[in-house]
Amino acid sequence: MESEPKTKAPVSFEDGSTAFAHLSDQELNFAYWIFRLMNNEQLTGVATGLAEWAIRWNLPVSWAAKPTIFKVFCGGESIEESKGAIEKLGANGIGAILDYSVEGQEKEAEFVKTEREIIRMIELAKGRKDIPVSCMKVSGICSNGLLEALSAKRDLSASERPAVAALHQRFERICKAAYDNDVPIYIDAEESWLQDAIDRLVESMMARYNKDRAIVFQTIQMFRHDRLDYFQKLIAQGRQQGFKIGVKVVRGAYLDKENNRAAEKGYPTPIQPSKQATDDAYNAALKLSVENIDWVEVCAGTHNEYSCLYLTELMQEHGLQNAHPHIYFSQLYGMSDYMSFNLAAGGYNVSKYLPYGPVRSTLPYLIRRAKENTAIAGQMGKEFRMIHEEKKRRKAAR
Numbered sequence: 001m002e003s004e005p006k007t008k009a010p011v012s013f014e015d016g017s018t019a020f021a022h023l024s025d026q027e028l029n030f031a032y033w034i035f036r037l038m039n040n041e042q043l044t045g046v047a048t049g050l051a052e053w054a055i056r057w058n059l060p061v062s063w064a065a066k067p068t069i070f071k072v073f074c075g076g077e078s079i080e081e082s083k084g085a086i087e088k089l090g091a092n093g094i095g096a097i098l099d100y101s102v103e104g105q106e107k108e109a110e111f112v113k114t115e116r117e118i119i120r121m122i123e124l125a126k127g128r129k130d131i132p133v134s135c136m137k138v139s140g141i142c143s144n145g146l147l148e149a150l151s152a153k154r155d156l157s158a159s160e161r162p163a164v165a166a167l168h169q170r171f172e173r174i175c176k177a178a179y180d181n182d183v184p185i186y187i188d189a190e191e192s193w194l195q196d197a198i199d200r201l202v203e204s205m206m207a208r209y210n211k212d213r214a215i216v217f218q219t220i221q222m223f224r225h226d227r228l229d230y231f232q233k234l235i236a237q238g239r240q241q242g243f244k245i246g247v248k249v250v251r252g253a254y255l256d257k258e259n260n261r262a263a264e265k266g267y268p269t270p271i272q273p274s275k276q277a278t279d280d281a282y283n284a285a286l287k288l289s290v291e292n293i294d295w296v297e298v299c300a301g302t303h304n305e306y307s308c309l310y311l312t313e314l315m316q317e318h319g320l321q322n323a324h325p326h327i328y329f330s331q332l333y334g335m336s337d338y339m340s341f342n343l344a345a346g347g348y349n350v351s352k353y354l355p356y357g358p359v360r361s362t363l364p365y366l367i368r369r370a371k372e373n374t375a376i377a378g379q380m381g382k383e384f385r386m387i388h389e390e391k392k393r394r395k396a397a398r
């Protein structure tokens, strides 16, 4: 892992007993074995390869995934099945962000189903502290092809035009439901060649529904070199036009996909020149958020330890209370519990993305998680080490 600057943060991520207090011995053991297997690069390579192959050939793999990796990273196959996970997080002061994890849909009937599911999720979250916000991907309610065409500003065919109208109506209905139920919604950021269309949709809904507070949240990927500038302009626009800015700040997924496509098609990559440049931009975006906290609501969506600690320091410097209503920390379910649970114990607002959906539909998501967790040198290695230490600590205390 790259060496990171020291912080004077008012919270520590070294406390394993707080981090894993929510896990029984049996659950801790289970997490240990799953992380241990995932940390084996060869084994994960074979397992993810088999899963990719099974998806392509429509072979049954759910029986193997459900009691193992699905159990670690997903709440269940439905909202109802995710109840246990929501309650467990809630009991520890952590909110669940229900994430209907169905990817790569192309059919109208599937978009309609996704819209209904998101609205159902928003209605369920109304007034609940344990489900403080909702989230969605715009690519869940229209085809990628349409988002790409809109982003490239290419002329649309006669058959595409009704799909654009349907997308606008669907997105509007979802944002209105979020507003009517007072449940903020995080709109996930996607590939750069889809994102321009998403930006325009999100900005128009922010202008409509964020007059009093941030309901519609834009996601900003700091691995793109143009996004700090975009964020500054968005704040200026919000102030000028009288709408509040809600942002989820992330580094960005799909790094290789972005670089490979740019190389293949011969345009300059939108990605920062180095990991350090992404980290600097990420932390600068946090600083910008805190400096504009009267107008901005921010969710730091990250597993990066330094960035979380840095945000707690910024809050302290600006005299903001730990539970400041405009500041959220967020991690993915099953990842970086040592950060989430220690932050929550320190009184910060914390939430976790809790994916749910039919096992088969969540496989692409699970494959990404398994691949990420093989990086022993990174933050995930620390999670594994801390689980191991907590196991030893409990054994010694018996």
Ligand SMILES: Cc1cc2nc3c(=O)[nH]c(=O)nc-3n(C[C@H](O)[C@H](O)[C@H](O)COP(=O)(O)OP(=O)(O)OC[C@H]3O[C@@H](n4cnc5c(N)ncnc54)[C@H](O)[C@@H]3O)c2cc1C
Residues within 6 Å of the ligand: 187, 188, 189, 190, 219, 221, 223, 250, 251, 252, 253, 254, 255, 271, 272, 273, 274, 275, 276, 278, 300, 301, 302, 303, 304, 330, 331, 332, 353, 378, 379
């Ligand atoms: C709650 C939550 C919500 C999320 N929502 C989204 C979303 O809507 N859209 C989305 O795209 N992602 C999303 N992500 C994923 C996120 O973008 C990152 O991929 C992931 O969190 C890893 O980054 P990190 O900040 O946790 O930590 P780190 O492990 O410190 O950073 C890894 C990240 O750094 C960047 N990076 C790595 N190497 C380089 C390099 N050579 N040059 C430039 N940059 C590099 C990449 O973005 C990589 O993912 C979300 C993550 C969380 C926790």
